[in-house]
Amino acid sequence: MKWTYLGLVLIPLVIVSCTKDDPEPEPQPTPYDLDIPPFFPSEVYIPDDNPLTVEGVKLGRYLFYDGRIAGRADEGKYMSCSSCHVQGNSFEVGMPRPAPVGLNGISTGHAMLPMINLIWNPGRIGWNGSVANIEDDVYIVISDPSEFGSTNEKVVAAIQSIPMYPPMFEAAFGTREVTVERIAKAIAQFVRTLISSNSKFDRYMRGEEQLTLEELNGYVLFSTEEGADCFHCHGGSGNPLFTTNLFYNNGKDDSFAGESDRYSVTGDETMKGAYKATTLRNIEFTGPYMHDGRFNTLDEVIDFYAHALKWSPYIDPLMHHISNGGNQLLPAEKAALKAFLKTLSDTSFLTDPRFSRPGDLPVFK
Ligand code: HEC
Ligand code: HEC
Secondary structure (H helix, E strand, O other): HHHHHHHHHHHHHHHOOOOOOOOOOOOOEOOOOOOOOOOOOOOOOOOOOOOHHHHHHHHHHHHOOHHHHHHOOHOOOOOOOOHHHHHHHHEEOOOOOOOOOOOOOOOOOOOOOOOOHHOOOOOEEOOOOOOOOOOHHHHHHHOOOOOOOOHHHHHHHHHHHOOHHHHHHHHHHHOEEEEEEEHHHHHHHHHOOOOOOOOHHHHHOOOOOOHHHHHHHHHHHHHOOOOOOOOHOOOOOOOOOOOOEEEEOOOOOOOOOOOOOOOOOOOOOOOOOEEEEEOOOHHHOOHHHHHHOOEHHHHHHHHHHOOOOOOOOOOOOOHHHHHHHHOOOOHHHHHHHHHHHHHOOHHHHHHHHHHHOOOOOOOOO
């Protein structure tokens, strides 16, 4: 019965939509086939108005790497996302330039965040989560004096004038029109495809490789309260992202005046000195550490959590070892914890050609 009814409704519709004067139907972009790795959450965050498409991701990749996008070629200045977000450093700038410098010579102030598995980030972009999604971040990068220091108009004009781009916009969005909204959408699509899931730890979880005894010891320390107690904030076996994407004060300081912490975004007093517990994936490659880059090595970070916690009324209750000043790991335990953290390194992500600069795109410096 239902089908007959549907048929009656559909036939007139088909006839109406096939009248002669209709323009050719526009070619639709191809849906991007997203592979969710085993053990990863099936729920991903893609805005309804910006689905992943093959053409959109491709365009985003070119824009991500094209130094002309800042729209300041007339001053001999070039910068793109990839100037700071370098694939070989898990999309951070890398040592020894913790806080990068934008086109106006102004420092970003903050150390960097990697671009890993952001498709699972539920709208908490940046150290303090002040940005709602990757698309919005592109607008900020354009105008921020410590990044491109440019304007939407200059960026659009620059991309519009490069002959290769309008056809790519047509393939991705249906028409040749270049807009900041489309630029932001395409780059965000590309960034959402940057998935890292091939570390030694992942292979261990998939039963493809064993961890050494030392790495396993480190894993146990990481995942137990009486051990190093890292898992509440940084995930673990039940949370393969190795971040909760939440904000905590992890006891680095005891006073918090004028910080760009989570409190500065929400006004919630309990969030003073709180920042996002970043993913520990590829942590080996993303020094220096913490939002202000105060620690240069993983050894310094491990020593901090072991002996140097500072009490304040804002320290997160999950910092269980605060009454002892830290988890007091012994030297062999620290070595094991570090060995485990290194099992989160995914070198294939650092060289994956799908994420690299397109071979035919010239470098602008
Ligand atoms: C001048 C260097 C610089 C450039 C250029 C730059 N970024 Fe960043 N990016 C940073 C820094 C520094 C942070 C950490 C900012 C913070 O939270 O304070 C960051 C953070 C981010 C984050 C947050 C990641 C997370 O885990 O929350 C995203 C997303 C991002 N950038 C996207 C982009 C995109 C897209 C572009 C190009 C349009 C770009 N960035 C260009 C320096 C840069
Ligand atoms: C109460 C939550 C919490 C616990 C427990 C915790 N961390 Fe963190 N961690 C954070 C937060 C928040 C940050 C970012 C802080 C900042 O930048 O100010 C962070 C940052 C880090 C960083 C630097 C990340 C980067 O990209 O710069 C490393 C490495 C790290 N933690 C490792 C560990 C280890 C190892 C343990 C266990 C010994 C641990 N954490 C326990 C919340 C926590």
